[in-house]
Amino acid sequence: MNTHFKTYHPYASPFDPCKPILEKTYSTPPHLYMGFQPPNLPQFTPLEALRAGTLWKDFYDPWYNSLEKAKGGLPT
Template structure:
């Protein structure tokens, strides 16, 4: 399984007057990992659940996880 949250370390200048953010993060959408939509892709059983999730296919569902909730400083 892949992680939709990616992390990187930006360049920090030694002369920067602001405290550096050592690790930044961003999220990638699941469409990047799917490529072409395969035939007979499983769907949610009910329309109510699909509307709640915002997509008809579970493979394209991507819940937003706040980087601040997990302790990551984010951007």
């Protein structure tokens, strides 16, 4: 199973004066997990596509930073 969120553990020096961040998370776009674009994918309306940044709903990936709660849906 593929997940759009990956984590990694950066090096934390014992001499770093700040508290280290032991685990970092990043998002990967959905198109990385599709080998090809299947025919007849559902599409956004033209206005929704401009807001989403893609015409196809399967390629839409809302990005939220780690401090925001994911709301889902299209940006307003």
